[in-house]
Amino acid sequence: MRTLAEPFRYSVVLGAVALLVAAIPASPAYADEAWDMCTNEDPDIGIAGCDEVLSRGDAESDRNRAIAYRNRGLAYQAKDNLDAAIADYVEAISLDPGYVTAFNDLGIAYRNKDDIERAIGAYSDAIRLDPDYAYAYNNRGNAYRDRGDFDLAIADYSDAIRLDPAYVFAYNGRGNAFQDKGELDRAIADYDMAIRLDPDYQATFYGRGNAHRDLGNVDLAIADYTESIRLDPSYAAAYNGRGNAHRDLGNVDLAIADYARAIELEPRYVFAFNGRANAYAAIGETERAIADYDLAIRFDPNYAIAYRNRGLAFDDLGQTDRALEDYDAAIRLNPAYAYAYNDRGIIYDNRGMPERAVEEYSRALEIDPNYTFAYNNRGVAYQNMGEMELAIADYEAALALEPDYERAQENLEQALSEMGDGGFRAAGASRSQSGGAPQADRATTRTFYGEGTGGGPDIWVLIEP
Incomplete structure (x- = not known):
């Protein structure tokens, strides 16, 4: 019975798979032809060839059959038939329980199905x-990052780097995880190293651009996004990132052009539809903004950010019932x-329901104790209820977090004026006499991409060492 040598050929790819190439000793012509097909990078040819090999049954060794199952699994994965790929990887492992790369491939397939726990197990x-x-550490790091376990992800990327100090994708992955944690300087250091090792790696420029944007270095971000686009003119995420950065600078026309290019490249790119909608909203083209939010939601009905942003647009048009429906949907999808x-609280307060507004603002502050607008807005609601001491306490909390917050300062001064010498609004004084009604604030900008702060698409290595 023939025994196939372990493969030596490998490939590093984005969104593709590397087929196992076996060194085949002398054998009958029909065997060579089938194995040649089984190792072909065309998935249809590969499946047909592996079918022929596997049809021989015990004429092939268990090891050979395991390789054929694994190859066919890679071919199925290339065709996005993940269930068939998983079934073949499992067969490969049952025939060869020590088949390391088959476990790695199985993890990749599970991750592509968003079955993160099984991916981590594999x-x-x-x-x-x-x-x-090293590749399994990198891939498990990606899965831990998917799960939000950034420290575990960083530990795995670090192990991958320890085993392979030139492992570009592990530096990129660790940079993404550091960025997820808000450790932006450490993220940039990892992106810098990845770029030093591979100056043509477009995803790392994109990731570093995101980190620079998060730090407020928008010009540096634009430079990185532009370099990413130069390296890969079809990289939609980089156009979307640059669009966000142009929008930060108020260059709305440039932003809209970049979002449009991202959508042209990926017609269902919900982040770009959301970004372009935000740009339209910024220049008062609210109806066009709503049309783009509609498309983002159609393509991803679970995209909470688009619901919230569309709610703001409906609110701008005075359609508060529809705005509330969208805020409700956003909270249902993301209870945190x-x-x-906060946005829902503003509507309730404007409708003369300050008690309900206080509940909404309090929930926002439970989630984000540093949310200055929510403190200010809850102060407004308390003031509308006549709870002046509670209002003053909230305005002061907002100012403690953001001393230059003018709206909170104005509201505080008005509340103190209304208190008067007796601790209540001065007798006979109306709000118009003491400075008008206190003012609430919603978030100063709409939420952008919602992709998280990490870098480019995760790249993993599907190769035999």
Whole structure:
């Protein structure tokens, strides 16, 4: 019975798979032809060839059959038939329980199905079998990051780098995780290293651009997004990122052009529809903004940010019932969405329901204790209820967080004036005499991409060492 040597050929790819190439010793012509097909990078040819190999049954060794199942799994994965790919990887592992790369591939397939726990389990099995397998550490780091376990992700990326100090994708992944944690300087240091190792890696320029934008270095962000686009003119995420940065600078026309290009490249790119809608809203083209939010929601009905942003647009048009429906939807999808609670509170207060508004603002502050607008706005609601001491306490809390917050300062001064010498609004004084009604604030800008702060699309290595 023939025994196939372990493969030596490998490939580093984005969004594709590397097929296992076996060194085949002398054998009958029909066998060579089938194995040649089974290792073909065209998935349809690969599936047909592996089918032929597997049809021989016990004429092939268990190891050979395991390789054929794994190859066919890669081909199915290339065709986005993840269930078939998983079934083949499982068969490969049952025939060869020590097949490290099959466990790694199984993890990738599970992750592509958003089955993160099983992905982590498969990567962990690969690491258990080969503690020096850097690719599995990198891939498990990606999965931990998906789950929000950024410290575990950073530990795995660090192990991958320890095992392979030139592992570009691990530096990029760790940079993404540092950025997720808000450790932007450490993120930029990792992106810098990845770029030093591979100056043509477009995703790292995109990631570094995001970090620079988060730091407020918008010109540096634009430079990085532009370099990413130069390296890959079809990289939609970089156009979207640059659009966000142009919008930060008030260059709305440039922003809209970049969002449009991102949508042209990826017609269902919800982040770009949301970004372009935000740009339209900024210049008062509210109806066009709503049309783009509609498309973002159509393509991703679970996109809470687009619901909240569309609610702001409806509110701008005075359609507060529809705005409330969108805020409700945003909160249903993301119960920790502080901005949406704040926005809902403003509508309730404007409708003469300050008690309900206080509930909304309080929930926003439970989620984000540093949310200055929510303190100011709850102060307004308390003031409308006549609870002046509570109002003053909230205005002061807002100013403690943001001393230059003019609206809160104005509201505080008015509240103190209304208190008068007796601790209540001075007798006979109306709000018009003491400075008008206190003013609420919603978030100064609409939420942008909602992609998280990480860098470019995760790149993982599907190769045999």
